[in-house]
Amino acid sequence: MSSPRSNTADDLVQLGRPDRFDGRHVNMPLELGSTIVFDTLAAFEAARDARYETGTMYYGRYGNDASFKLETMLAELEGADNVTLTSSGVAAITMALMSFVSPGAHLLVADHVYGNTRVFCDGVLTRMGVQVSYFDPMIGAGVADLIRDTTCAIMFEAPGSGTFEVPDVPAITGAARAAGVPTILDGTWATPIFCQPLALGVDVVIASMSKYLSGHSDCMLGMIACTADHTAVIRKTTFAFGDKTGGQEVFLALRGLRTLKMRMEHFDKAGRDMAAWFAQQPQVKTVLHPAFDTCPGHAHWARDFSGAAGLFGVVFHPCSDEQVRAFVDALNHFGIGVSWGGYESLVLPVTPQRSAGTWDEDGQLVRFNIGLEAPDTLKADLAAALPHLKTAAE
Ligand SMILES: *Cc1c(COP(=O)(O)O)cnc(C)c1O
Numbered sequence: 001m002s003s004p005r006s007n008t009a010d011d012l013v014q015l016g017r018p019d020r021f022d023g024r025h026v027n028m029p030l031e032l033g034s035t036i037v038f039d040t041l042a043a044f045e046a047a048r049d050a051r052y053e054t055g056t057m058y059y060g061r062y063g064n065d066a067s068f069k070l071e072t073m074l075a076e077l078e079g080a081d082n083v084t085l086t087s088s089g090v091a092a093i094t095m096a097l098m099s100f101v102s103p104g105a106h107l108l109v110a111d112h113v114y115g116n117t118r119v120f121c122d123g124v125l126t127r128m129g130v131q132v133s134y135f136d137p138m139i140g141a142g143v144a145d146l147i148r149d150t151t152c153a154i155m156f157e158a159p160g161s162g163t164f165e166v167p168d169v170p171a172i173t174g175a176a177r178a179a180g181v182p183t184i185l186d187g188t189w190a191t192p193i194f195c196q197p198l199a200l201g202v203d204v205v206i207a208s209m210s211k212y213l214s215g216h217s218d219c220m221l222g223m224i225a226c227t228a229d230h231t232a233v234i235r236k237t238t239f240a241f242g243d244k245t246g247g248q249e250v251f252l253a254l255r256g257l258r259t260l261k262m263r264m265e266h267f268d269k270a271g272r273d274m275a276a277w278f279a280q281q282p283q284v285k286t287v288l289h290p291a292f293d294t295c296p297g298h299a300h301w302a303r304d305f306s307g308a309a310g311l312f313g314v315v316f317h318p319c320s321d322e323q324v325r326a327f328v329d330a331l332n333h334f335g336i337g338v339s340w341g342g343y344e345s346l347v348l349p350v351t352p353q354r355s356a357g358t359w360d361e362d363g364q365l366v367r368f369n370i371g372l373e374a375p376d377t378l379k380a381d382l383a384a385a386l387p388h389l390k391t392a393a394e
Contacts, residue, residue, distance in 0.1 A: 008077060008193060009261050016073035016254050028254060031066040032247040035059065052235045054082060062239060067250045071223075073257065074213075077192040079199055080225035084238050085245045089188060089208020090116045092222030096184050096206050097121070097155065099230070099237040103129035105152040110137040110167065111356040112160025114186060118353060121155075134356035138296060140171035147179045157186040158197070158304075159297065162350040162367060163359060164288040164313050166297030169304055173201030182230065188212075188341075193264040194307040203227050204234070211341025212309065215256040215263055218342075219249040263343075263372075267310030271370045277379055278314050278368075282391035285363045288313035310370035311340050313350065315363040319390040324349055324364050330385035333378055340369035345378060364389075 018024050036057050038044040051058040054075075055068050063071070067085055074083040086092040097120065101107055109121055111134045121132045135146050137160055147154075154176050159166045169185070176183045182203040187195060191212045197205045207213060209221035224234050275289035286294045289312035290301035301308070316324070328336060334347035346369040352359040370378065 011073070011076055012258055012261055015076055016069045016257065028066040028069055028251070030247055030251045031064045033060050033064065036064075052232065052239060054235075061242060061244050064247070066247065066254070067245060070250050070254055070257075073254075074192075074223050075225060078205055078225040079192075079196050080205070081228040082226060082231040082235070084224045084226075084235050085209075085250070086222035086224060086238060086243050087245055088220045089114075089206070089210055089222040090120070091243050092206040092208070092224050093117050093155075093186065094120050094124075095238040095241060095243055096204050096224050096234065097125065097153070098241070099204075099234045100153040100182060100184075101125055101128070101130045102152065104131070104150065106131045106133065106148045106150040108143065108146055108151060108154040108181075109134050110154075110156035110160070111135060111354050112137045112163050112165060112352070113155060113157055114161040114188075115353065117155065117186070134354075136357050137167045138165055140168040141175050143172050144175035144179065147175070147181055151179070151181050153182050153184055155184045155186075157189075158195070159189055159290050159295075159301070161186075162313065162365070163352050164290055164295055166290050166295070166301040166305075168297070168300050169197060169200045169202065173203075177201060189309045189311060190305055190307075191260065191264060191309070193261055194268070194309065195305045198225065198227060200304055204230055208341075209253055210339060212264065212267075213257060213260065213341075214249075214253045215260065216252070216342055217339070217344065219252040219256075221245055221249045221253050264307060264309070266372060267370060268307040270372075270375050271308055271310035271312060273375050274310075274368070274370050274378060275312050275314075277375075278382075281382075281386055282393070283316050283319075283386050283389040285315045285317045285392070286361070288315065288365075309341075311367065312370075313365050313367050315361050315365050316389050317392050317394075318363050323389055324366070326388040327385050328366070330388060331381055333373055333381040334368070340367075342369075343372045345369060345371035345373055 047058040050056040071083040184204040185197045185202045187205045188208045205225045275287050279287045288295050291308040334345045348367045350365045350367045
């Protein structure tokens with residue numbers, strides 16, 4: 001287990017840069033390329049034999065100086081032994097899962113996972129003979145009762161995608177470690193600024209870097225951070241599949257990361273401000289923001305996280321589809337779209353999918369991503385559109 005770091009602000013400035021600065025640029029160059037050439041066969045063979053290791057230049061698909069810099073920087077931020085970059089957040093999920101599953105093995109997946117995690121588990125892993133079962137993410141240490149002899153991994157999120165309930169991460173990882181089962185956590189929401197899941201006993205953290213880590217809605221990338229026992233299998237699996245990040249995405253991620261801490265600090269403050277404002281509106285039934293006690297698992301968030309992202313859910317009093325459409329369409333400062341974590345505000349109605357349980361909130365769930373606009377601008381925009389929805393009294 002790794003301990004949380006305290007000098008993240010310095011790391012974000014100092015890491016991921018050239019080793020020498022004598023008359024060089026501040027940043028790593030944009031690095032593109034396929035073949036890497038060697039002067040001797042012996043040097044080529046040494047690189048080939050070490051090709052799975054971060055830092056060994058062998059062939060473009062295995063990485064280059066800039067991508068290794070990014071991997072090393074992220075590993076430091078996560079307190080991880082190693083980070084493997086992937087072409088998207090979904091690729092990080094699928095490569096992490098493929099590192100542990102085999103035909104006949106049992107995989108435990110939290111019921112609140114990101115939609116494409118479910119698509120991969122039900123559509124691909126099931127076809128390959130993996131036995132996937134879903135569990136209530138709020139079960140905590142009770143997950144121990146669901147672990148079978150054949151359980152190969154536990155996949156979950158903190159907080160859940162779309163519904164924002166925060167599981168008891170140490171309770172789940174404690175039960176998993178006692179049974180010798182690795183845990184994989186999708187930590188996209190919090191980023192290492194607000195939570196370092198490896199310090200909570202998680203074995204593998206994945207994140208979509210298309211969100212906050214790159215932070216400007218201009219690139220798609222993913223990462224898998226892990227403890228030392230899992231580094232080899234994750235890198236070998238990812239490279240065996242040929243998953244590969246582009247040089248431009250690496251460049252953009254290195255640039256985006258420089259401002260990660262100040263962006264997250266803004267989203268923490270602005271997100272809470274907006275969520276508190278929503279809670280006062282007569283059309284709002286409840287606010288699903290982990291920093292508010294109306295959100296299931298709020299106490300877990302308060303214990304394990306040092307801040308909140310700017311993505312949260314609002315449940316509106318029951319109303320018609322047409323009313324929701326009219327409300328969303330009337331907003332001028334919230335783009336309608338998937339993804340989040342850029343500089344711009346977004347809105348998206350959400351229908352949670354459940355198979356282990358049911359999602360019982362009576363009302364319409366809408367997800368908001370708060371961007372860098374002035375909160376007063378966003379509030380005025382929302383206030384003008386809210387009359388399209390019903391209040392409790394109507
Ligand atoms: C967006 C998202 C992903 C997928 O990431 P992509 O980079 O879009 O492939 C995975 N997990 C969570 C929680 C996400 O929000």
